[in-house]
Each structure stands twice: as C-alpha cells, then as structure tokens.
Amino acid sequence: MHIDRTLAPPVRLPSELLTPQPRQEFLSNGIPYYSIEAGTQAITQIELLFRAGSWYQDKMLLSRSTIDLIPEGTDKFSSAELSELLDYHGAYLQTGGSKRLASISLISLNKHLPTLLPLLEEMVKNASFPESDFELHIQNLRQDMLVNLQKVKHISRRKFFELLFGKDHPYGRSAELEDFEKIGRGDLQRFFKSSYGRSTCHIVVAGQIEPALRGWMDQHFGQADWNPGANAPNRSFAMGKFEPTVFWIDRPEATQAAINIGRRTMTRNSPDYLSLRILNVLLGGYFGSRLVANIREEKGYTYGIGSSLLSNLDVGYWVVSTEVGAQHAQATIDEVFKEFRRLREEPVPDEELQRVKNYFAGELQRFFDGPFALLNSFVNVLEHQEDFGFYHRLFDTVLRATPEGIMELAQRYLREEDFLVVVAGPKPGL
Secondary structure (H helix, E strand, O other): OOOOOOOOOOOOOOOOOOOOOOEEEEOOOOOEEEEEEOOOOOEEEEEEEEOOOHHHOOOOOHHHHHHHHHHHEEOOOEHHHHHHHHHHOOOEEEEEEOOOOEEEEEEEEHHHHHHHHHHHHHHHHHEOOOHHHHHHHHHHHHHHHHHHOOOHHHHHHHHHHHHHHOOOOOOOOOOOHHHHHOOOHHHHHHHHHHHOOHHHEEEEEEEOOOOOHHHHHHHHHOOOOOOOOOOOOOOOOOOOOOOOOEEEEEOOOOOEEEEEEEEEEOOOOOOOHHHHHHHHHHHHHOOOOHHHHHHHHHOOOOOOEEEEEEEOOOOEEEEEEEEEEHHHHHHHHHHHHHHHHHHHHOOOOHHHHHHHHHHHHHHHHHOOOOHHHHHHHHHHHHHOOOOOHHHHHHHHHHHHOOHHHHHHHHHHHOOHHHOEEEEEEOOOOO
16 A cells, blocks of 8 residues: 655544543551552552641741651661662652642552562651751752842742732742741651641552552551641631732843743632633643744744643632843733733634644643553642542543634633733843
C-alpha cells in the first residue's frame, strides 16, 4: 500500500477518558488507604499525606522546615545512614508541601519494600530534627531569600499575592528576614508532634502492587498508638479586600521588569471553573497560546509568558506572568489587555479552538500515563476533596467547548478593570 507521506495523519480526539479507579480501604486505625494498580514493572510508589501544610503553621517557615527535615535523622538513624540505606536499595525519597498538605513519598522496587518500610515508619514517627541540620537548613533558606529579594521576579510575586489575598492571610503572607530569628528546633518538634499522626494522615500507593503490601502498611502505619493526639487545627482566616489596581515597585537598577496580572476567581466546584480552564489555555496556557504568539513570537518582548488558573480549597486565582526588557513593560501590559479584548469581542476561530482541544485532550491523557502520573493526579483531586470524576468532567467540557461559549466567558471574566497589575522594575519617567 502506498502512503503519501506529505499528508499528516488525521487527529482524532478520544471519545472518553479512561482511568483506573483507586480502591479505597482503611487501615486498622482508620487511616484512609487508596491503591491504584498500574504499570508493568515491579515498582511501587507510596505517598503519605498529612494535614500539615503552611495553612496550619503558627510561625512562618514552620511547615516547610518540618517536612524538609523529617528525612534528616531519627531516634535510630542519622541522616547519612538513612541516605545510604535508600541509595543501596535504589530507592527514591521525596518530601513536599502545599498550603494544606505535607507529603513524604517513597519509590522502590517491590522486593525491597520489606526493608524500606520500617525506615519510612521511623521517619514519620520518630524524626529527631538534629540541631546541626536545623541550623544549616535555616541558614540556607535565609541565604536563598537574600538572593531572591534582589530578583524582580520574586519581588513582584510577593507583592502580587499580598495584594491579592491580604498580607495577614496564609495565601498572601511571605516570610520576612526577621522570621528566621523567631523559629527554633523546638518549634519543629512541637509541630511534628501535633501534626503528624494517624488522625491527620492519608496514604496513596500506586504501581504493580504486591498482594502483601496492604498487610505491611497496616503493620507499620495502622496501629492505634501512632500519635493519637495529632490533630490539625480547624483554622480560619479573614481574606483581605481585593482592589484591582496598578502597583509599580521601582527598581531603577534592573534591566528587566517582572509583571503579574491577575484576579481572584472561584473554587473548582464552581460551574464555570472547568470552562475557564479552556479559556486559560487559549490565553496563555500552552506554547501555542495567544500571549505567546503575540508577546514572544511577534513582539519579541520576552522569552516566556504564560497564564495559570489555580484553585485552593476556598478561593482561586488567575494570573498572567512574564519578565520583559524594562523598556517594554508598559507595552506588554497593553498587549495582554489587547488579548483580553480580542477574546471578549471576537469568536475564536474553529481551527484554533480545535487545536486547543487536541492539546488539552493530550495533556489529560498524559495525567494518567503510568503509575506515578496516576498517583500525582489522584493526590491533586484528593487535596480538593474530589475523585477522578473531576478529570472526566473536565474532559467532557473540553469536547463540548464552542467559540460562542468561550467568548461569553471572556466577557464575564476578562475585563481589565477586574485585574490587579504588579510590576517590579524601573518605573517609567523616573
């Protein structure tokens, strides 16, 4: 059969999103335990999630420092001994945190899990926070801040979130240099004791799961005596009043200007949220977007520009971010608002919308490509108290998107007067 290689093969969108459903069980002490069978290799990822994010800290730097230092020594093992044992068995350990959650993740060959699970248990139950490691950690964080405070990108971002949510709200508050003097090793030990235990924990595992794993997990993490006093506080915070404005932070010595243009939006359970995800991709959510085509490709003002639609449990936000040559800052802002107007006033061409649908559908497929991607995608929805149905609803919304619907959304959510503009860089005229 002759194939005409001058013709690109047709692009066909899948009609549905196929995802394995996590199995939910509970360990003997009540910890929710989710397992996702996937993959072709005898490898498993185990992620322990705790309600110990920065939302729950009563001192700046506390949540991050605690989760970062958990692998740096326990009552039985030093940091070097833990690292050596993990390296010897070819395992990978990672910690991380968000506003609500802190996580510790282990990836290992299944045959080594009986050896490594006791190490993981020792870390999350008996972390010792050695004084020397704590001092070095705080010193490194402080040095990173001193460096970042000279960067217009960091300066603009700090002020943007402060104005967006309020400087006293966890979403708008940033660490200051004096905060490094207010935190001690004892604070980490106290936060660890109050935030890491069976009542604050969820466990997610994914991979080619050993049949015995459920029993092993119950043995190491399912006991009733695992810190039963740990209980994340039910904290609430008043959000600052949002006032769209232009805020310019003058940095006359800078050669570039960092720009953040954004507004508050809704949570993920809002009726408009899923459709706004498509509008965001059109605007600046991928390399073929309107902002990239205009400000990078046509104008040459920047190497990179993008927009993000993000959501916390109680509020969301939309932000356009870029760094440009200082002389192009105002022109870039004008061009961003020009793209807002185009989306409000002109229906998206069918060809462009189809391209976005193709891209978005491909990205959604990638979210489920392999056991580790599946686990990360599930943790994402679990944090928002959802399940994989979120991705199916998003996929259906992508397939149903129309130019008229996109324009109507833009008319409601892309009005210049609703957006905050924060710029760090040389101020024009000074």
